[in-house]
Amino acid sequence: MIKENKNDKSTEQKILEAAKQVFMEKGIDGARMQDIADKAGINKALLHYYFRSKEKLFEMIFMEEARKFLPKVTSIMVSELTLFEKVEKFVGEYIDTLLQNPLLPIFILNEINRNPKEAIKKIFGNQRPPIDKVDELIAKLVKKGEIKPIKGYELMVNMVSLCIFPFLARPMVQWVTKTTDEEFLKLMELRKKTVVKFVLDSIKK
Amino acid sequence: MIKENKNDKSTEQKILEAAKQVFMEKGIDGARMQDIADKAGINKALLHYYFRSKEKLFEMIFMEEARKFLPKVTSIMVSELTLFEKVEKFVGEYIDTLLQNPLLPIFILNEINRNPKEAIKKIFGNQRPPIDKVDELIAKLVKKGEIKPIKGYELMVNMVSLCIFPFLARPMVQWVTKTTDEEFLKLMELRKKTVVKFVLDSIKK
């Protein structure tokens, strides 16, 4: 039988959590297996007993995090909501995700930079986001005179940019705005509304 | 006397260029001194003859690049232009800078993440961008009924986000939009206009 655990968390779980932290903070090249073992409260031998190599361990973590990075774009964009509602839902859910995973963006973008082909495959599978659908949706609303024309991909890129960037540049943003960690998070909380407003004000006619 | 050069570029220059490339692509942890020496067309001994350590070399490169990262925000924002002109100039010049230094954002953000205090000092000196001035400027225009209210820092963050993010996520953007390198650069060229429009449409009344 599998020895479930004498402690609260299983060892595997402790390792994964430690690895996630270390990889997110230092990147794969800066991370040390010893640090991960320490943070997990075990030793290097056991660490390798669970995950044969650094690469494999990183792989696991990346797979786990990759899914979070791509929000339910597709499901939201293909839903029956109006465009305005979609923007609101998209931004809200995305910033919520980032509030719970502040280091996710730099982690993912670094891996995309290091290993674009593989990383992108892991994030998207082989399904490109449905920008055509977005284009169609926009076209309709333009015809109805409700919004100004804008390319679908551009609307998407802009939304994502506005959501993610502050987290990427967090230390800079905090320095410029003289905010504490707590205040920064509050700002991002507010930002859920202001970004939606910013985007909608921009495209509304 | 200093032996100026038998070749076209001085050895120091060749090293700096090689180091820049390697550090930008691999990050400080992923970079190998040997790679830098190879790319510069010299050997490791000479590399260390010029720059005592990896840290020192990285320092040099970072200093050089840090200045580019912060566009002439201050000078533009304090200038006599109208807000609209400022936005246009800011975005235009920033994207131009990025077109010539596509890896600059990920390079700088990684260092900010690794070493926030020092990195920020090197980028900003001790001068925070004049967001107060921006707030004042906005307040005036709001009173005149020309624009909707928005916090100065938020306008700035939004502009910077929209400019930088596509370069950070370049492989993703290219995959989603099915564009070649050349086409991507053209998109960014166009983006100079569309971002300005996006921002101005958002704040104009």
Place this chain on the structure above:
DNA sequence: ACGCGGTTTAACCATTTGGTTAAACACAAA
């Protein structure tokens, strides 16, 4: 009591890597 899988200890290994050193060389200026 036994056996087995998780776990520790601790030594060990091979490789990579940043960095050093010393000798020889090339070449231009003095």
Place this chain on the structure above:
DNA sequence: TTTGTGTTTAACCAAATGGTTAAACCGCGT
């Protein structure tokens, strides 16, 4: 010619690091 600086060659070093191994330990279920 001499001298000094830039440059190469090539060996070398020490530390860090990913990874392995073997022995012993511990606790649980049978």
